[in-house]
Amino acid sequence: MNTLARPLRRHQALERLLHPASIAVIGASPRPGAFGSAVLRNLGGYRGRVYPVNARYQEIGELACYPSIGAVPDRVDCALIATAREAVEPIARECVAAGVGGAIVFASGYAETGQPERVAEQVRLAAIARDSGMALLGPNTVGMVNALVGAAITFMDITPVPSPAPRAVGLISQSGALGMALAQAVTRGVSFSHVLTSGNSCDIDMADCVAYLADDPACAVIACLFEGMSEPERLLAAAELAWQADKPLVVYKMATGEEGATAALSHTGSLAGSYAAYRAAFRRAGVVLVEDYESLIPTASFFAKAPKPTAPGVAIVAASGGAAIMAADRAQQHGVPLPQPNPAVRAILEARIPEFGSARNPCDVTAQVINDPNSLIECVEALLAAPEYGALAMPAVYSSEASTRFIPVYDDLAGRYGKIICSPWQSEWRDGPGAKEREQARNVALFPTVNSCFAALAAANWRAGRRVGPRHAGWRRQQRRIWRRGRSPPLPPRC
């Protein structure tokens, strides 16, 4: 990392900004519709101290309002600058003078306009931050959420992000609106520790945010919605920190084509770069690159739940033969081995599954077994116990209240065997009964598509193989062998 033009900021350097004990809202306002009013509303659940700053008011709601940041009688960790662009630069200097830990700048109209004087304005803003050491998020950001302290520092009318579960996702997005749209996964129970939107990233960029989250114990997995950056080596260095911290870094790269790259330049002023180059570099760095925007959060949520696979093989268990077929298609496409069950497991399956089902892998237990829960539970337990399988894939076909009944049972079973059950959702009732129940189960991962499910399982195997280090190639050869033979080899150490 010595070769980076700017070293990565680590946790301590950003802690006051991103995990503040006190927040000043500069441009606070009681006027509905104003940014400064929306932020105060969003800070209603904040468990720190809030200081509105605006010379026009003595108080806003129940809070005393201060004429300037310098007048606030407390150490301010995070100063939100919610003013028009023209006022930002002098205020940023005042923040430095007041010893503020970090600042967030909402205003747009900087480098993303492409106008030379606006680019220069952004460079000056960045210089204020760098010269002083005051961290700066933005400009052109919609803000951030730190769920640990209930700080939703944004003007958007966002869905509240509750306190994180023990293994939460830290989300970083250059795009503000998309970042907040992804965070709406809280509505079905995905847990986030942080939602950071970096906008034009003139000072703190996505790489700094990744480095910060790599150090943060509340974040188990890092998800990035990434456009591009001028020094991609920074992101790769941050990826190495995430790898060392054993936190999967899941990335969706936007602006993969020429049209998208042109648009990115006028969005956050980002250099999109070559997608092929990014893809290769990410792979070398151990980054899980998802091929669809819509797979980013489900894949991150999967990694937040999944233990390291104890075997690369996956057993498919479906109540619908059609679902079993589609799962097998995608397993093959992504190179996920589907070993056949060992004789003892096979005997259990054959005893339970009717002749018109399929007691092999993929396993079609048929609707008959679904209606006889004990049979299904026995089949699932036998497969979870089998050493040849590192995970189960159980497609969620039809959404109904009845189908949710046994999710806690499968969840417990999976936990007992230290494996994950992956459920691609196959009903067009997208948030129908069973979706939330799966997402909220500790050992069940919900996917919106069959493809994203097996891409994630393949990525988990790949990460496990990469962790083995020099034996990586051997592991890959083993995977190919078991794919052909249909059974699992003994596992390499540390995996």
Place this chain on the structure above:
Amino acid sequence: MNTLARPLRRHQALERLLHPASIAVIGASPRPGAFGSAVLRNLGGYRGRVYPVNARYQEIGELACYPSIGAVPDRVDCALIATAREAVEPIARECVAAGVGGAIVFASGYAETGQPERVAEQVRLAAIARDSGMALLGPNTVGMVNALVGAAITFMDITPVPSPAPRAVGLISQSGALGMALAQAVTRGVSFSHVLTSGNSCDIDMADCVAYLADDPACAVIACLFEGMSEPERLLAAAELAWQADKPLVVYKMATGEEGATAALSHTGSLAGSYAAYRAAFRRAGVVLVEDYESLIPTASFFAKAPKPTAPGVAIVAASGGAAIMAADRAQQHGVPLPQPNPAVRAILEARIPEFGSARNPCDVTAQVINDPNSLIECVEALLAAPEYGALAMPAVYSSEASTRFIPVYDDLAGRYGKIICSPWQSEWRDGPGAKEREQARNVALFPTVNSCFAALAAANWRAGRRVGPRHAGWRRQQRRIWRRGRSPPLPPRC
């Protein structure tokens, strides 16, 4: 079609079975949990005459029950055989003797078991149907829905399918559970005329069903979840009927790999065939082949709404720069041209969009314009009116009640200009506010992913080009030209 081993059944030949005025439930039962009980419950909304048949009962609920199909004092159009497999064959013969129009067989355990005597049993069942001319759906089917007459002839506890809208989707699936899971799109307002699950397809197969729907005025678009069949030429011949009827035929092909194909054989006894061969044949036949299961219904619903494109170009309008970038990425990937707006339109955009947005295509109107609905409406109207655009893509980024307010305005505008507005859904709140409202709008198409949205737009352009006939190649060349030049050519005739 003279070369087919079995000619396709057309509408008239299947009408009594698939659009029945009277239904007999053989194996009817008052016992909760029995197939024959579930079917009677599902027929609660049926607008025809229902006759339970079971020698054990004199009446079931308020209906008289008959000892045999021959004892029913009415012409029975559709006989549902809800008995165990062993009883099916003699009952099927009784149905023939009673002059029944068609039969549905739920029982499993036929050719899908792979056992020679069971294969023979299925062959005999098929012979009963063919020799008599009585149409037979199944065996190993979960049944069907004809929404025109409210007939849900299935044992599954399905989400009710309401009376179809004027341009409804006809859905056909070999897999029963997946077919019903796809039909759960009714929960957000997708309209279905029929849901037909063909199971082992021993008599009526997917090709017959396509031919039937091609003739049915209630169905505007045909969606197929397809595993495979022994005589694929039949499906291609049916596709030709759909093409002649100007009904898009949208197919997802399962069992694309070797593992999936093996599973298909034990699911519905289908020969999966080579995916590459199917893909090529479908393309020649004008079939829209979707690459993901999850795109099938959204693509069909799009085609049910979309007028023929008057130009291949698409304008992207987003309130989020990130959403604009991703849309542009996928447009390029699928070869959907993004011509730049003509000078008059550009002037309107520039007057409305702030400098930090983008008054080009893709168009980033920014959050500022979203908060000034009149500006956005003017931009949208200018783009809809521009001859260089056949459709608009407006990503739905953040799900909120506020975002739903203007959907009716855009819907009306799109209708006025005879174009469709496509909305890829980008919030992780999958059924959040705005999803239903878009799905239910006449001129707005909702997509679960950016990729499926542009794949569908590309397919609509491709179909329009194919309809031009011999000038197809010229149309393709034009498309390539405008992609480079960024503007639309005059359109070929008839498109």
